[in-house]
Amino acid sequence: xxxxxxxxxxxxxxxxxxxxxxxxxxxxxxxxxxxxxxxxxxxxxxxxxxxxxxxxxxxxxxxxxxxxxxxxxxxxxxxxxxxxxxxxxxxxxxxxxxxxxxxxxxxxxxxxxxxxxxxxxxxxxxxxxxxxxxxxxxxxxxxxxxxxxxxxxxxxxxxxxxxxxxxxxxxxxxxxxxxxxxxxxxxxxxxxxxxxxxxxxxxxxxxxxxxxxxxxxxxxxxxxxxxxxxxxxxxxxxxxxxxxxxxxxxxxxxxxxxxxxxxxxxxxxxxxxxxxxxxxxxxxxxxxxxxxxxxxxxxxxxxxxxxxxxxxxxxxxxxxxxxxxxxxxxxxxxxxxxxxxxxxxxxxxxxxxxxxxxxxxxxxxxxxxxxxxxxxxxxxxxxxxxxxxxxxxxxxxxxxxxxxxxxxxxxxxxxxxxxxxxxxxxxxxxxxxxx
Numbered sequence: 001x002x003x004x005x006x007x008x009x010x011x012x013x014x015x016x017x018x019x020x021x022x023x024x025x026x027x028x029x030x031x032x033x034x035x036x037x038x039x040x041x042x043x044x045x046x047x048x049x050x051x052x053x054x055x056x057x058x059x060x061x062x063x064x065x066x067x068x069x070x071x072x073x074x075x076x077x078x079x080x081x082x083x084x085x086x087x088x089x090x091x092x093x094x095x096x097x098x099x100x101x102x103x104x105x106x107x108x109x110x111x112x113x114x115x116x117x118x119x120x121x122x123x124x125x126x127x128x129x130x131x132x133x134x135x136x137x138x139x140x141x142x143x144x145x146x147x148x149x150x151x152x153x154x155x156x157x158x159x160x161x162x163x164x165x166x167x168x169x170x171x172x173x174x175x176x177x178x179x180x181x182x183x184x185x186x187x188x189x190x191x192x193x194x195x196x197x198x199x200x201x202x203x204x205x206x207x208x209x210x211x212x213x214x215x216x217x218x219x220x221x222x223x224x225x226x227x228x229x230x231x232x233x234x235x236x237x238x239x240x241x242x243x244x245x246x247x248x249x250x251x252x253x254x255x256x257x258x259x260x261x262x263x264x265x266x267x268x269x270x271x272x273x274x275x276x277x278x279x280x281x282x283x284x285x286x287x288x289x290x291x292x293x294x295x296x297x298x299x300x301x302x303x304x305x306x307x308x309x310x311x312x313x314x315x316x317x318x319x320x321x322x323x324x325x326x327x328x329x330x331x332x333x334x335x336x337x338x339x340x341x342x343x344x345x346x347x348x349x350x351x352x353x354x355x356x357x358x359x360x361x362x363x364x365x366x367x368x369x370x371x372x373x374x375x376x377x378x379x380x381x382x383x384x385x386x387x388x389x390x391x392x393x394x395x396x397x398x399x400x401x402x403x404x405x406x407x408x409x410x411x412x413x414x415x416x417x418x419x420x421x422x423x424x425x426x427x428x429x430x431x432x433x434x435x
Contacts, residue, residue: 001063002024002061003025003063003065009030014138016028016065017043018097028040029047029076034049064080066087066088068089090139095167101152103168104119104170104278104282105173106174108177108178115271116133118271119275121295122275125285126282126285126288128152130152132153134156163198170200172281172282173208174199175211177215178193179322200227208230210278246259255276255290262296264332272296300419301319302317303317312394312399320406322346323348324352326408327353334359339406341366341405342366342389343367343368343408343409344409344412346409353377360377362396364380365381365389366384366389369409370384390425403429407421
């Protein structure tokens with residue numbers, strides 16, 4: 001078969017190599033320079049970089065493998081959409097070749113990375129395990145390295161990735177929650193919500209889908225589910241996965257005591273419950289799940305405690321790229337928050353942030369959205385950059401205050417990604433703390 005891989009990066013590169021190893025006719029194209037072009041060509045891959053040649057449209061490709069970040073409205077992709085070509089992502093490519101991998105698949109608007117990381121820690125207690133997907137490691141990269149190995153995969157999936165799956169089937173999956181996001185990419189919010197439901201579309205009766213009964217949008221969109229539904233709630237006990245007397249249970253199976261978790265906030269209790277239940281389905285013993293979850297200390301860039309100086313605590317929540325995620329961080333502190341927020345304008349509303357006005361002592365807004373975010377708080381300072389906002393916050397901070405970077409926006413106006421943004425913030429905070 002003839003494959004056109006559009007977008008190099010890590011995922012496209014790995015997918016192209018994997019397809020070629022299996023004898024496919026592969027063309028790889030990217031708008032940027034491809035550093036390992038000669039090596040790829042030596043493998044027999046046709047490589048076109050620094051632009052997409054127009055003749056690619058006239059080639060009779062059977063399948064297009066699209067980088068998740070490339071919009072369907074771009075010229076090259078929209079052409080193949082009109083031609084009704086199969087357009088998949090590297091997740092689908094990897095799945096077709098990894099016959100011995102077992103998947104716990106996680107999607108949703110917020111909490112995906114934490115749940116995936118927790119699930120990974122649980123799966124490691126059983127044996128060979130990996131974390132892959134939107135968490136940073138392309139699934140195709142793992143398949144390239146260990147295609148014939150038996151392994152359990154904690155797989156984080158964005159809606160971009162889910163738009164390009166056709167046969168992918170996890171043994172357990174979850175849409176942890178839903179909130180408006182990626183309106184700069186999707187045609188409308190309904191399309192965004194619906195794309196998340198692709199996670200369970202190929203599951204069978206003996207597979208599990210975890211359904212969040214506390215989220216009205218999940219309950220609205222999670223319909224016609226073809227597998228066993230596991231209902232969970234933080235508020236009710238008449239479901240499969242629940243809290244009773246300070247302990248999390250799956251049916252009658254105790255998972256962990258809430259007081260033993262090292263991560264803060266009820267959102268992390270929910271994350272741990274989901275990860276624990278998924279791990280049970282994937283064959284991890286209950287006592288190993290409890291050990292893994294109670295030892296889990298959190299992930300970088302998600303309400304990450306950096307340090308304290310003169311009674312001022314610093315937290316990096318750079319992964320909060322929408323208002324709901326920022327709201328979760330703000331709800332984790334009672335008051336005296338010096339909030340640093342702002343970034344790329346994705347067209348979403350910031351109205352939810354106003355609910356935390358009484359907790360936010362002062363907001364330092366920066367980036368493209370600085371004016372919009374500042375409008376949600378009583379006490380604000382408008383800045384151009386994140387470091388300027390941090391400098392202003394440190395000048396104002398007093399003992400008992402929390403300096404919190406929780407941008408409520410993606411990073412692409414001033415940074416390559418949220419990791420770069422968070423790393424720079426952490427570095428600047430540590431420099432101040434260690435003075």
